[in-house]
Amino acid sequence: MIFCDECFKDEQIKSIIVGATLNDHRSKGNCPICGKKNVFLYDTEKDSSLDGFFDELINIYTPKDLLPPDYPISDVHMIADELKNEWNIFSDDIKSSDIYNIIKSLSTRLYSEANNYFSSPVGVPEKYDKEYLKIHSILVGHSWDEFVESIKHENRFHTQLINTDKLETYLSYLRKDYEKGIVMYRGRLCYGDNQYKPKEMGAPPIEFAKEGRANSTGISRLYLADSDKTCVHEIRSGAFDSICIGKFCLMKDISVIDFKQINNFSPFNGDFDFLEYLINKPILHKIDGEMGRALRAGDNHLDYIPTQYLCDFIKTLTYKSDEKYSGVEYSSTLNPGGNNLAIFYPDLFKCTKVKKYTVNSLKYDFS
Template sequence: MICCNKCFEDPEIQASIISLGHKGNCPSCKSDDVYLYDFENNSNSIGLEEHLNSILEIYCPNTLLPDNYPENEKKAIEDRVLHDWNIFKNDIKIVKKIIKIIVEKSFNLDDRILIEKVGIPELFDEEYLSKNSCMGKYNWEEFKKNLRNGNRFHNHYANLEVLREILKDAEITIYADEKYYRSRVANEKGKVGFKRKEMGAPPDDVASAGRANSKGQSCLYLSNKKETTVKEIRAHAFDYVTIATFKLIKDIKVLDLTSITHNSPFYNDGDKIVYLINEKILKLIEKDLAKPLSRYDSELDYLPTQYISDFAKFLGYDGVKYYSTFDKDSYNLALFNSDVCKCVYRKNYLIGHLDYELELI
């Protein structure tokens, strides 16, 4: 069988096929002028089949699944792989052919997965989940509900050791002299702006809750774009705002929440079941981080992301980086200690007009 880089979604596999340099027309997906992979002649030259083998080996045929395994989670192998992973394009015929080739060439795969429905027993094994999932035996929704309505400060819903290891992948360094911005609205009558010394983080006693901090915890929220800071503070037309420029005075270690999920399960040689379990949770965390909150939403909606940020602070990170919900092309930086930067410039502005974007609901 011959396939091509466009038969796959996974960037690691795509790059591997492209590295072979064999161009032509793909007989599988019918794409023209693409990079080709021949399962007969290129076998294991780039590790593609080894990668796919590492995914298929985690599935058990129905006859080996526990009696209490959920029936609705049992699916044909090609359906299960398409549902669980973002490896292939959504052409189930191509996926089925490739899986059949991998299984038939493999020495360790059970060929019953080609004819029986399959599942992954560990996904419903509480003991396994407790040891290997960052949420233990619970899911993200259960964790959030417990934070809001149960035991907020002392609970066992998260496996902090696993979470610590997962978050290491999102650790980045932001170097000294990088510039960021912060805005404040002049909300007192007759006031048109703020002095430079007034543009720092609010004192603890007046600090309101945000995505990265609880009420009463000072946190400096910055953005990489001036315009985004004005959107973040929800300034109105004809408001006076002060926009300040901050410069880092030292290198800082930050948890980059814009990249807590991964593009490929093959970015390292880690256990693929552990990867699958935790990647699903990380995607839900990422989704919550990107969820816009209106002025009418409760501060309780911040609790899950505050928990992650507070854990980052506990681990010694200087702050967290996350996408702005007002501008998908920019990001915010929440600093736990504002001493790592200084305000170097500030200027007052009048908001002339606002552009409203309507979204049908």
């Protein structure tokens, strides 16, 4: 069977396919599966580097006949659909039937020895196993909503509903490094002929620090955006408002937690517990969504608490020689495609320049 690097999204698999073609000094070709032209091809008749590659992942599943009797019937799926929908391995346009053929051709031994993984639907009993979840889930078996309820109304500073060791492990997969010198932006509404000076564009002093997604009242954090456009959206300016946008330069190399990477990191990269990750993936997605969610006027300030808790926790973590994570990065919901960065140590960035803009018009999109 022949497929190509473009049939996959997973970076690890892509690089194996590219490496196999280059090592063999083969030329590129057209892919019979995804139809892409001039791509790196993998031929299961000639290449072996992906032999058995999916076996360990497939093995976390249990064929339907062997699932506990009370396992919910709505949560069984064919293995190809499961790999397509739950794991970000294959390109979106690859059909389940092609995925089935690809994994069958790479897992020939498993296919002959345990055909029921392929011929019947599969499930994951640990998803509903209270004892397993207690040890392996970031939320020690609780739902996100139960955690939110508890931290808002029961115990704010010493919650027992988070397994901090597990949370730290999964956050470490989301590390992103920034080099000294990168530029980010921060906007402030300005009035009349006033234009802020660079030193007036930074994080507010603690007495004026109002709570936000990444900080409680009285804790000053520097919220930055990846572009002037994201800034204009994030400060929710109105038509004809004047906005000062400061250009901020990073003064030293830092690492941050990038929530956006939840969907992009390869589970095949390093020593990875597939089963535990599958259990925790929905929780990580929820955290990503909560970080980026735009609060509306009238929203309860208690809604900030779960992400404030997470940001404070991240600030306590160390990485290698005591170097701390310096902030968190998340998607902008107000400017899709844009990113925001909340920095724990505002002095890490220096405002070098301020430019004043006027909002000429607003565009509403509604349904």
